[in-house]
Amino acid sequence: MPQTILTLPTRGQGLYEFTDEAGSFVRDADFETGLLTVFVRHTSCSLLIQENADPDVRRDLDRFFRRLVPPSDDPSMRWIVHTQEGPDDMPAHIKAALTQVSIGIPVADGRIMLGTWQGLYLFEHRDRPHRREIVLHLGS
Amino acid sequence: MPQTILTLPTRGQGLYEFTDEAGSFVRDADFETGLLTVFVRHTSCSLLIQENADPDVRRDLDRFFRRLVPPSDDPSMRWIVHTQEGPDDMPAHIKAALTQVSIGIPVADGRIMLGTWQGLYLFEHRDRPHRREIVLHLGS
Amino acid sequence: MPQTILTLPTRGQGLYEFTDEAGSFVRDADFETGLLTVFVRHTSCSLLIQENADPDVRRDLDRFFRRLVPPSDDPSMRWIVHTQEGPDDMPAHIKAALTQVSIGIPVADGRIMLGTWQGLYLFEHRDRPHRREIVLHLGS
Numbered sequence: 001m002p003q004t005i006l007t008l009p010t011r012g013q014g015l016y017e018f019t020d021e022a023g024s025f026v027r028d029a030d031f032e033t034g035l036l037t038v039f040v041r042h043t044s045c046s047l048l049i050q051e052n053a054d055p056d057v058r059r060d061l062d063r064f065f066r067r068l069v070p071p072s073d074d075p076s077m078r079w080i081v082h083t084q085e086g087p088d089d090m091p092a093h094i095k096a097a098l099t100q101v102s103i104g105i106p107v108a109d110g111r112i113m114l115g116t117w118q119g120l121y122l123f124e125h126r127d128r129p130h131r132r133e134i135v136l137h138l139g140s
Numbered sequence: 141m142p143q144t145i146l147t148l149p150t151r152g153q154g155l156y157e158f159t160d161e162a163g164s165f166v167r168d169a170d171f172e173t174g175l176l177t178v179f180v181r182h183t184s185c186s187l188l189i190q191e192n193a194d195p196d197v198r199r200d201l202d203r204f205f206r207r208l209v210p211p212s213d214d215p216s217m218r219w220i221v222h223t224q225e226g227p228d229d230m231p232a233h234i235k236a237a238l239t240q241v242s243i244g245i246p247v248a249d250g251r252i253m254l255g256t257w258q259g260l261y262l263f264e265h266r267d268r269p270h271r272r273e274i275v276l277h278l279g280s
Numbered sequence: 281m282p283q284t285i286l287t288l289p290t291r292g293q294g295l296y297e298f299t300d301e302a303g304s305f306v307r308d309a310d311f312e313t314g315l316l317t318v319f320v321r322h323t324s325c326s327l328l329i330q331e332n333a334d335p336d337v338r339r340d341l342d343r344f345f346r347r348l349v350p351p352s353d354d355p356s357m358r359w360i361v362h363t364q365e366g367p368d369d370m371p372a373h374i375k376a377a378l379t380q381v382s383i384g385i386p387v388a389d390g391r392i393m394l395g396t397w398q399g400l401y402l403f404e405h406r407d408r409p410h411r412r413e414i415v416l417h418l419g420s
Contacts, residue, residue, distance in 0.1 A: 001313045001314065001315075001420050003313060003386060003388060033141045033143060034141065034279065035141075035175075035177055035277055035279050035315075037315055037384045037386060039384065039385055039386055039393065041393065041394065041395030041398065042395055042397070042398070043329065043330050043331045043337075043395070043397055043398055048237055049183065049241045050183050050233060050236075050237065051183045051233060054222055056221040056222040057183075057222050057230065057233050059221060059222075060219075060220050060221055060222050060230050060233070060234075061233060061234060061237055063219060063220075064209070064234050067219070068208075068348075069344070079340075079343060079347070080340050080343075081336040081339060081340055082334055082336040082337050082339075082340050090337065090340050093330060093331060093337055093340070093341060094340075094341060094344050096330075097328055097330065097341055097345075097379060098238055098378055098379070099237060099238070100240065100241075100380065101329045101380070101383060102383050102384045102385065103241060103242050104177045104179065104242045104244050104384050105179055105242065106143060106177060106179055106275045106277035108143060113179065113181065113275050114181065115181030115182050115183070115273065117182070117183055118181065118182070118183055133395065135386045135393050137315055137386035139279065139280075139314070139315050139419065139420045140141050140279045140280050140419075140420050173281045173283060174281065174419065175281075175315075175317055175417055175419050188377055189323065189381045190323050190373060190376075190377065191323045191373060194362055196361040196362040197323075197362050197370065197373050199361060199362075200359075200360050200361055200362050200370050200373070200374075201373060201374060201377055203359060203360075204349070204374050205377075207359070208348075238378055239377060239378075240380065240381070243381060243382050244317045244319065244382045244384050245319055245382065246283060246317060246319055246415045246417035248283060253319065253321065253415050254321065255321030255322055255323070255413065256321075257322070257323055258321065258322070258323055279419060279420075280281050280419045280420050
């Protein structure tokens with residue numbers, strides 16, 4: 001079963017697209033029909049399939065999550081105990097819990113079956129730069 | 141690997157069950173043990189496994205998400221930028237991000253292993269009628 | 281395809297780890313490369329991959345979800361209709377919808393590819409003790 005680890009560098013909160021990298025992996029594997037599983041090996045970033053057309057959609061998404069889960073130094077978040085790794089750390093775990101850590105996408109005719117407007121994104125929830133590991137696994 | 145695209149017509153926000161369609165697909169495929177992957181090819185609707193008994197559960201679920209993510213013409217949502225496709229559009233993307241785009245369900249003895257109270261639903265987040273494509277993929 | 285049902289007893293809301301049980305299942309199956317799918321057969325508990333280091337992370341996570349979705353006898357939740365199974369029931373369904381019912385984790389060299397800080401948890405949303413069924417399915 002073809003498998004690889006994709007490393008994505010991030011520079012602060014937001015969505016980072018890797019649709020092309022996933023598509024190349026599937027194309028190179030020369031698999032007619034199958035299932036691509038994407039899995040992120042962290043607990044303070046997550047995965048999202050979202051609209052790849054208007055960039056405002058991604059900005060609004062990011063803004064919604066920042067409003068729903070403000071930094072832990074915000075007065076509304078005083079109940080948070082886990083603060084020693086910075087005000088963006090516990091909110092990062094919460095946002096990761098609210099989104100997805102793994103996504104399965106069927107493959108047909110050697111291509112991942114994303115809809116026309118779907119792009120595959122890493123959703124970074126930390127402020128500082130990180131190198132994020134995403135496992136791509138192509139199975140039957 | 142058996143694979144099909146199921147098209148579901150929707151008429152406004154809410155949950156649309158397709159447990160039977162998924163069950164038939166698995167039965168017809170004559171697979172003893174395996175994994176059914178359900179994947180929705182859109183970014184303004186999503187997938188949900190939820191209680192199939194009391195319909196009030198589905199109504200309350202729908203209501204919760206409408207309260208958590210009101211239409212973009214609601215005063216509390218004035219920060220939304222992506223509004224040109226209507227007040228239900230950006231909230232639809234947000235609700236899709238908060239739920240799931242793909243679900244994997246193991247198959248045993250030729251049947252999907254849903255629990256007694258579990259039903260499989262498309263969660264429509266747009267107001268206008270749509271035809272939604274769901275990929276059903278049965279693998280090992 | 282190796283498959284088993286893991287039964288986890290729960291004693292009220294919170295996160296219950298089963299990383300070791302999943303790891304043993306994969307080790308015993310003697311699979312070099314593959315995909316582990318974890319699926320929970322209920323609609324009032326869910327699955328979460330989260331930090332396995334500081335227990336405060338799990339407590340804060342649990343707290344966040346209780347604040348976002350208070351019991352249905354809370355004044356802010358008066359709109360809930362499905363209340364007959366207790367004030368923790370409908371919030372349980374909502375919290376399950378906001379998290380995950382199935383997670384796919386790639387396997388390499390006979391081990392699940394969790395990151396260093398990732399643990400696998402059942403997220404119980406009901407107050408009373410329950411016995412929860414989790415399907416572990418190892419495929420290609």
